[in-house]
Amino acid sequence: MFFYPRLRIGVEPQSYIEDQCTYLQMRWTFDLSQPGTVVVPIMFHSIVHTGTLLADPNKDITSDQFLAFVAYARRLGFETITTRQLLDFLSGNAKIPLRSMMMIVDDADRA
Numbered sequence: 001m002f003f004y005p006r007l008r009i010g011v012e013p014q015s016y017i018e019d020q021c022t023y024l025q026m027r028w029t030f031d032l033s034q035p036g037t038v039v040v041p042i043m044f045h046s047i048v049h050t051g052t053l054l055a056d057p058n059k060d061i062t063s064d065q066f067l068a069f070v071a072y073a074r075r076l077g078f079e080t081i082t083t084r085q086l087l088d089f090l091s092g093n094a095k096i097p098l099r100s101m102m103m104i105v106d107d108a109d110r111a
């Protein structure tokens with residue numbers, strides 16, 4: 001299993017390819033994602049207009065907070081990817097940014 005010593009405390013590496021030979025072959029092909037590539041899933045319950053009362057401050061953020069979050073993530077070197085890119089990465093190590101993030105907004109309560 002791939003291990004990267006700079007993972008945050010409490011973050012566990014996950015293996016998604018069981019055959020080690022296939023895993024290593026795919027990891028060392030330069031046309032694919034390089035070793036150490038990570039995808040961070042980030043979920044927001046909802047993003048509301050700045051000045052709007054937050055229904056749940058533990059789950060909701062304002063649009064200004066969201067923009068600050070995205071700016072901070074970019075300063076750290078993160079880029080967003082799509083669901084298709086994530087699936088291609090997980091199934092075939094398709095090339096994605098070294099530091100990738102996928103943002104999910106679960107706003108199912110809103111019509």
